[in-house]
Amino acid sequence: MCAATSKTSKISTGSGGAVLEDVPHLTDWLPDLPTYANPLKHNPAYSAVRQYFVESTDVVAKDVVVNLNTAGDGIHFRRAGPRDKIYFRPEEVKACIVTCGGLCPGLNTVIREIVCGLWTQYGVREIYGIHGGYRGFYSRNTTDLTPKIVNDIHKRGGTVLGTSRGGHDTSKIVDSIQDRGINQVYIIGGDGTQKGANVIHEECKKRGLKVVVAGIPKTIDNDIEIIDKSFGFDTAVEEAQRAINAAHVEAESIQNGVGLVKLMGRYSGYIAMHATLASRDVDLCLIPEVPFYLDGPGGLKEFAKQRLRENGHMVIVVAEGAGQELIAETMGSLDKLSDASGNRLLLDVGLWLSQNLKDHFVKEFKEPLNLKYIDPTYMIRAIPSNASDNVYCTLLAHSAIHGAMAGYCGFTVGPVNNRHCYIPISRVTATQRQVNIADRMWARLLSSTNQPNFLRYNKYMQQLRKQNALKQALESEQHVTVANSNSDGNGNGRFKRVDEETPRMETGDRQYVPLDKGEASLLTTPVPGDPTQIHNHTAP
Ligand SMILES: Nc1ncnc2c1ncn2[C@@H]1O[C@H](COP(=O)(O)OP(=O)(O)OP(=O)(O)O)[C@@H](O)[C@H]1O
Ligand SMILES: O=P(O)(O)OC[C@H]1O[C@](O)(CO)[C@@H](O)[C@@H]1O
Numbered sequence: 001m002c003a004a005t006s007k008t009s010k011i012s013t014g015s016g017g018a019v020l021e022d023v024p025h026l027t028d029w030l031p032d033l034p035t036y037a038n039p040l041k042h043n044p045a046y047s048a049v050r051q052y053f054v055e056s057t058d059v060v061a062k063d064v065v066v067n068l069n070t071a072g073d074g075i076h077f078r079r080a081g082p083r084d085k086i087y088f089r090p091e092e093v094k095a096c097i098v099t100c101g102g103l104c105p106g107l108n109t110v111i112r113e114i115v116c117g118l119w120t121q122y123g124v125r126e127i128y129g130i131h132g133g134y135r136g137f138y139s140r141n142t143t144d145l146t147p148k149i150v151n152d153i154h155k156r157g158g159t160v161l162g163t164s165r166g167g168h169d170t171s172k173i174v175d176s177i178q179d180r181g182i183n184q185v186y187i188i189g190g191d192g193t194q195k196g197a198n199v200i201h202e203e204c205k206k207r208g209l210k211v212v213v214a215g216i217p218k219t220i221d222n223d224i225e226i227i228d229k230s231f232g233f234d235t236a237v238e239e240a241q242r243a244i245n246a247a248h249v250e251a252e253s254i255q256n257g258v259g260l261v262k263l264m265g266r267y268s269g270y271i272a273m274h275a276t277l278a279s280r281d282v283d284l285c286l287i288p289e290v291p292f293y294l295d296g297p298g299g300l301k302e303f304a305k306q307r308l309r310e311n312g313h314m315v316i317v318v319a320e321g322a323g324q325e326l327i328a329e330t331m332g333s334l335d336k337l338s339d340a341s342g343n344r345l346l347l348d349v350g351l352w353l354s355q356n357l358k359d360h361f362v363k364e365f366k367e368p369l370n371l372k373y374i375d376p377t378y379m380i381r382a383i384p385s386n387a388s389d390n391v392y393c394t395l396l397a398h399s400a401i402h403g404a405m406a407g408y409c410g411f412t413v414g415p416v417n418n419r420h421c422y423i424p425i426s427r428v429t430a431t432q433r434q435v436n437i438a439d440r441m442w443a444r445l446l447s448s449t450n451q452p453n454f455l456r457y458n459k460y461m462q463q464l465r466k467q468n469a470l471k472q473a474l475e476s477e478q479h480v481t482v483a484n485s486n487s488d489g490n491g492n493g494r495f496k497r498v499d500e501e502t503p504r505m506e507t508g509d510r511q512y513v514p515l516d517k518g519e520a521s522l523l524t525t526p527v528p529g530d531p532t533q534i535h536n537h538t539a540p
């Protein structure tokens, strides 16, 4: 086997050509650490399991669909699970657990199973809860966690430890880890949290500490790369069905009924896509990955009109991150605001869409559109995890503690092709997973909803931007309306301000040329999707 390591990855190639993207190990910087026999050997529950311990050569293929001729030489990750040798004596372990980022069903289950797993499988007795996310390391007291304390917590939504965004101060966090004598750090959170975990791991390594950092990926948006799926996702999709059902019942009970449901999904539309596919009542699913537009051929309004004519009602599911560029453009360029972690704060696509559709249909049908807007975004993530997510959370927690006890660190644990693995953190944070619209899953959705593909989006946006630029120019007094010979025939004409070399006419100390035909026609066309009309500046 040949090996190569860099700051972020340890790559080696097996004799069969398989490439292992390995995770760091305590012995990378503490080569002389002693090992101990895994106490699971004598655990009555586990001793009967054949081949219970994972071999150091057990790896999991990143891709299982491969080319016959190249099969076997792809990327692999280290298989998760208990090892026969461990690097911590149970009485030496001081573990801590922290939850960061947004809520997600199953957080409490993961906390519970880390505590119970460490306690019952490895005999660990010192486990601490860090409160309020990363900042809790240096600003809050810890609490003791025991199986008794966490016994019921999986039945509750949220996280008993609390969470936060922002507040990641690496050296203060590692100082706190060092001062408290903590040597196993379990960090549960999304992509931002995992990046934070990697920095903590690197700092521990730099300081030469015997500290393992284990990341457990949490994201309701399912936007973490490499792993099959994140915990809580199925629960959220299931809960979203209730909102979609309500929207459908409301919509089909009334003339021109539209049910609009907004679901979570900042950059990735997985919840919306899966909720739509599961429901079959949805006519249109809008996700961040597929930009849409409202007006004209192939636009949303045309489609809505057609569906209402055919069915009398329709249901729209929109992911919160959909249409952000369009909204910003039609509402004028707004400042991009961020939360404490630097995540972009979103414009409310649900309200915006409701208003636009209602306004349009009043004009179009001369009767109101009966639109019911349901926003269950926080309801789908604040609930406890369902049965299958609970099992999944248990496996994640157990894989994490086995890895930590075996001295692996700087890893994110998760299933790859249904097998749990230790994945280098940097590998899962390098990119954010998004719905692949060239994939069969999106095609399945399109064939179930028969919605438009909004292929003219770029053209539409070009026109919209041009209109907005002209509108801005009008508003900033860079044009004038004057009477002259290049006018509309009534002696009136519209002009824009120009550079020195452009043919021009003089009006006082400013220089102007007439707007060309295209520009002039844009000024009299309402901005697509913008309820406010542009004023016609032509002199009466
Ligand atoms: N690049 C980074 N380096 C260090 N810490 C980070 C980084 N990005 C985010 N963090 C920290 O990680 C924590 C959680 O980040 P964030 O709020 O983005 O949520 P998340 O983990 O991505 O979860 P989600 O977005 O799914 O709710 C915050 O305390 C934040 O300060
Ligand atoms: O309002 P908060 O707590 O910042 O969370 C909102 C964000 O969190 C997420 O659920 C990710 O966890 C996104 O879908 C959403 O945009």
Ligand SMILES: [Mg+2]
Pocket (backbone or CB within 6 Å): 101, 190, 191, 192
């Ligand atoms: Mg995130």
